[in-house]
Amino acid sequence: MPATVILGAQWGDEGKGKLVDRLAEQATWVARFQGGNNAGHTVVLGEQVLKFHLLPSGITRKECNLILGDGMVIDPWVLNKELVDWKESSGEDPRGERLFISERAHIILPYHCYMDSLDKKIGTTGRGIGPTYADKINRIGLRFGDLSEVDGDLEWASSSSERMNASLEAAGSSERVSAESLLEDVKWICDNFSSSIAHTGLMLDNALKLGEHVILEGAQGCLLDIDQGTFPYVTSSVTSRGNSTHGAGIHPGHVEEVIGITKAYITRVGNGAMPTELLDEVGDHLGTVGHEFGTTTGRKRRCGWFDAVVMRHAHRINGFTGLALTKLDVLGGLDEINICVAYELDGQEIREMPSSASALARCKPIYITMPGFPSHSLTEWLGIAKKANEDSMGFKALPSAAQHYIKQLEVLVGVPCSSVGVGPDRDATIDRVD
């Protein structure tokens, strides 16, 4: 079976965790390929709410193997905490059994978090992501596969800590790193993770050759991509399809299906322009009903209308074969729903996103307006979804205004919706039937 790629099509937080958790039922491998614990995935299983930052969302399916791939940056202490929490709730320690960390993945050290905490411009998650990728690009970063070479090496630790302290001082930080603490950190990482460090690209390639199903789980979203996003207000990795195989250590020919996840509206955390941002009571409705607070930092997410300009950009970069529309239920109860179809920039109508951050900040949304549909409780929406799937009704189980809204989005983006989410629960998702 080929690989399926799951990607955020907006500014992240589209609901990738829930979809991966669902699809992982039919997969034997779920691999992350970029980013680190700047991501936050929530999976709701009945009463249980699970939040992950590093562990792939397939963790909840015991028969699924989990890969933290080549293109990732990994904070070992955060990973350890997630594993301790997982062991408490499930009794399982998957390290080296079904959880494997790429030899090529880079390590986030305390130094990287100190540097990231100085950010005042981008509104980063402060998890050390950018500084770790910077060290990778500067070819001085530390990878999991290189740990054994530096374990106990005082010369390496002294020169590394000197370099780190010079950078901290130059950046105005009062934090410092000692050679001893660096060596202790390396030893601790080796002690805790040696059994799971592996040639993960080879493992995935072998699995695909054996006909197994691999899910490549994206983090963040297309608009946060370092190359294709709203630079400089982006993350430090390539979040898009092109990197899904590269960052997992396999070739692009393995991929057949690319699902772009999008909310039925749009959100953003951190700084940077968002043309359809709503600072009125509709924005409050979306934020409150949609519980729009970041999983990683708890920050309030900025909310706005669905932006088809953003989505067409994301589709051009990623070539989605299907869209997974999430949180449609959150729009319930609004009289009218707007969809942004183009921008007005300095008096001109444009249909593509400008690359300049200041030009994007001047863009005004051009909307079409659709009729709204009634609100329902979470239990009612869950009931609608269950019935839709059991009776093979698909989207026909939804209110007719909601069906029209979905059709309109499909036409504007040029991609069919393969599923529609109507609530946080694993089962509150309606699959397409036609």
Ligand code: IMP
């Ligand atoms: P960084 O990835 O921590 O460097 O943050 C860079 C930008 O990406 C900031 O605006 C963050 O808020 C945003 N960001 C990073 N990860 C996520 C995510 O998983 N969801 C939403 N925004 C994110």
